[in-house]
Amino acid sequence: MNDGSPLAPETMPDIVQPETATGPALQDVAIARLEDLQEKERIVVDIDGKEVGVYFLNGEVRAWVNMCPHQGGPVCQGKIMPRTLQLVREGMKSGGLGFSETERHIVCPWHGMEFDILTGRHPSNQEVRLRGVPVRVVDGEVVVSV
Amino acid sequence: MTDPITRPSIRNLEPIHSRSDTRDVLSHATKQAAKSYDDYFIVDIDAHVSEDQFWSEVLELVDNDVWRQIGQDQNRGFGGNNALLNITPGLSQQSVGGRIGHQGRREPVEGVEGHPFVISARRGMDALGLDYQVVFPSAMLLLGMHPQDEVEVALARAFNRWMTEVTLPQDDRLKGMIYLPYNTPEACEEMVERFGADDNIIGFTVCSTRNNAIHSDVYMKLYAMIEETGKPLAFHSGYHWGDPSFAQLNRFLSMHALSFTHYNQIHVTNWLINAMPERFPKLKMVWVESGLAWIPFLMQRLDHEVLLRPSEAPGLKRLPSEYMKEMFYTTQPMERTNMKLLQATMESFNSETQLLYSSDWPHWDWDAPSTITELPFLSEQAKRNILGLNAARVFNLDTTRKKPAAAQVLQDRPGVS
Ligand code: FES
Numbered sequence: 001m002n003d004g005s006p007l008a009p010e011t012m013p014d015i016v017q018p019e020t021a022t023g024p025a026l027q028d029v030a031i032a033r034l035e036d037l038q039e040k041e042r043i044v045v046d047i048d049g050k051e052v053g054v055y056f057l058n059g060e061v062r063a064w065v066n067m068c069p070h071q072g073g074p075v076c077q078g079k080i081m082p083r084t085l086q087l088v089r090e091g092m093k094s095g096g097l098g099f100s101e102t103e104r105h106i107v108c109p110w111h112g113m114e115f116d117i118l119t120g121r122h123p124s125n126q127e128v129r130l131r132g133v134p135v136r137v138v139d140g141e142v143v144v145s146v
Numbered sequence: 147m148t149d150p151i152t153r154p155s156i157r158n159l160e161p162i163h164s165r166s167d168t169r170d171v172l173s174h175a176t177k178q179a180a181k182s183y184d185d186y187f188i189v190d191i192d193a194h195v196s197e198d199q200f201w202s203e204v205l206e207l208v209d210n211d212v213w214r215q216i217g218q219d220q221n222r223g224f225g226g227n228n229a230l231l232n233i234t235p236g237l238s239q240q241s242v243g244g245r246i247g248h249q250g251r252r253e254p255v256e257g258v259e260g261h262p263f264v265i266s267a268r269r270g271m272d273a274l275g276l277d278y279q280v281v282f283p284s285a286m287l288l289l290g291m292h293p294q295d296e297v298e299v300a301l302a303r304a305f306n307r308w309m310t311e312v313t314l315p316q317d318d319r320l321k322g323m324i325y326l327p328y329n330t331p332e333a334c335e336e337m338v339e340r341f342g343a344d345d346n347i348i349g350f351t352v353c354s355t356r357n358n359a360i361h362s363d364v365y366m367k368l369y370a371m372i373e374e375t376g377k378p379l380a381f382h383s384g385y386h387w388g389d390p391s392f393a394q395l396n397r398f399l400s401m402h403a404l405s406f407t408h409y410n411q412i413h414v415t416n417w418l419i420n421a422m423p424e425r426f427p428k429l430k431m432v433w434v435e436s437g438l439a440w441i442p443f444l445m446q447r448l449d450h451e452v453l454l455r456p457s458e459a460p461g462l463k464r465l466p467s468e469y470m471k472e473m474f475y476t477t478q479p480m481e482r483t484n485m486k487l488l489q490a491t492m493e494s495f496n497s498e499t500q501l502l503y504s505s506d507w508p509h510w511d512w513d514a515p516s517t518i519t520e521l522p523f524l525s526e527q528a529k530r531n532i533l534g535l536n537a538a539r540v541f542n543l544d545t546t547r548k549k550p551a552a553a554q555v556l557q558d559r560p561g562v563s
Contacts (some may be wrong), residue, residue, distance in 0.1 A: 044159040
C-alpha cells in the first residue's frame with residue numbers, strides 16, 4: 001500500500017495542487033467493501049469535496065487523488081487500459097505493439113496521460129505521477145485517510 | 147486505540163464517457179476558474195464543439211442539386227457523417243483507441259430549449275469560464291486536399307449558411323469565422339461579399355492543410371477585400387497523413403506533431419518572402435493551432451537566409467522576424483515541458499500583445515485557460531491580455547462580462563461527476 005507521503009514536486013509546471021495536500025488532520029473514511037472494489041476494479045468518490053480514486057489490482061489496493069498532474073483533469077474517471085508495449089523479436093527487429101498482461105494504466109480522460117495503477121507513475125517520465133492517498137483494509141472495509 | 151472509522155456520506159463519481167454532460171467532464175476546469183480566473187474576460191479563438199452529428203443539416207443546405215443529392219445519399223448510407231468529406235476514418239486516430247472521448251460527443255440535451263449544438267457549446271463555454279467562443283468545423287479541416295474543388299465550394303457555402311442562419315444567432319457568445327474554399331478564389335470572394343458584414347462573423351479562415359501558394363496573384367483581390375472589412379484572416383493548421391513526407395511516419399503521434407506546424411510554416415514563409423505584409427499592411431493575420439515553438443524557429447531560419455540572400459526577398463523592408471512580431475498566434479497546443487524555452491518563445495513574438503488563447507475543445511489535445519493562468523513568468527496583465535483582451539482588440543469584441551459565475555456553473559451542473 002502507498003503511504004501517502006508527500007511526493008517530490010512534479011516536473012510539469014501546470015500542476016493544480018490537490019486539496020488533500022494540505023489542511024487539517026487526516027480523517028479515516030470507509031468508502032467500500034473490499035469485495036465490491038475487487039469486482040469493480042476502481043471506485044471514485046467525493047468526500048466533502050476531496051476526490052479520490054481507489055483501485056484493486058493483483059491483490060493490492062491503491063488510492064490516488066483524482067487530479068491529473070497535467071492540467072488538473074479528473075484522472076481517475078477515465079478508462080483503465082493495459083499498458084501498451086513495444087515488442088522486440090530476434091535481431092532487434094520490431095515485434096509490433098502488444099498489451100501487457102500484468103500492468104494496467106489509469107488513463108486521464110482529458111488528454112490521455114497514462115499512469116501505472118500500482119505506482120502512479122507515467123510510463124515515459126517517472127517524475128510525472130499521481131499523488132497518493134493513504135489507504136488500508138480494515139475488517140474487509142477499504143479505508144482512505146483524507 | 148485505533149482512530150474511529152467515520153462514515154460520512156460519500157458521493158460516487160461516475161466514469162466519464164461520450165454521453166457525459168460537458169459541465170461534468172469539465173468540472174475541474176470550472177473549479178480552476180472559480181479559484182483563479184473567474185473575473186477574467188476570456189475569449190476562445192478556436193473551438194469545435196461537435197458538428198459531425200448535425201452534418202445532415204449542413205448537407206440539406208448544399209445549394210447545388212446534384213451535390214446535395216449525392217451528399218444526402220451518402221449520408222444515409224456508408225458515408226454517414228463523413229458524406230462528401232475527404233476524411234479517412236481509419237486514419238483518424240485522435241482518441242488513442244477510445245482513451246480520450248470528447249470528440250464526437252453526444253451528450254444529453256433532452257428537455258433543453260435550443261439547437262443541441264448551441265446547448266453543448268454553451269455548456270462548454272460556461273464550464274471553461276469563457277465569455278466568447280469561436281467555433282470552427284472539425285470535419286472541414288482537411289477539405290483543402292479534397293480533389294474536387296466544387297465539393298469544397300458547395301460545402302463551404304452550406305456550412306457558412308448553417309453557421310450564420312442556424313447556430314450563431316442562438317447565442318451572442320458564439321462567434322464564427324467564414325470557411326473560405328481557397329482552391330477556388332472567386333468563390334472565396336463571393337463568401338466575403340455575402341457573409342463579411344454579418345455581426346456574428348468576426349473573421350475569415352483558410353484551412354492550412356493544402357498545396358496552394360498563398361502569394362499567388364489569384365488571391366490579391368480576396369486579400370484586398372478582407373483587409374477592407376477590417377476583420378482578420380486566419381490560417382488554421384491541420385494534418386494530412388497522405389502528404390508524401392509524412393507517409394514515412396508510422397504513428398499518428400509523429401505525423402500529428404510535425405504536420406500541424408508544417409503547413410503554417412510553409413504559408414508564413416511564402417507570405418513573408420513575397421513581402422505580402424508590404425502589400426496588405428492593414429490585413430491582420432492569425433496563425434491557428436500550430437502551438438508556439440515553431441515561431442522563434444522560423445524567425446531565426448528566415449532572418450538568417452534573408453540576410454544572406456536579400457535579392458530573393460527584395461520586397462522586404464525589414465527582417466522576417468519583425469513582420470512576424472506583428473502577426474497574431476493562438477496558444478493551443480502550447481508546448482510547456484520546458485518553462486525557460488516557453489518564456490523565451492513568448493518573448494520572441496511579443497506574446498503580451500500578439501497571443502490569443504484558444505482551447506481547441508473538444509479535440510484530444512485541448513488546452514484549458516489554466517494553461518495560461520498557471521504560467522509562472524507572465525504578469526497578471528499579460529495573462530489577461532492573452533486570455534481575452536488581445537482578442538477583443540483584434541476581433542473588435544465588447545469586453546462586458548458575458549459568462550455566469552463559476553460557482554453558479556458548479557452548482558447547476560448535473561453533478562454526476
Ligand atoms: S489533464 Fe490529465 S491528461 Fe491532461
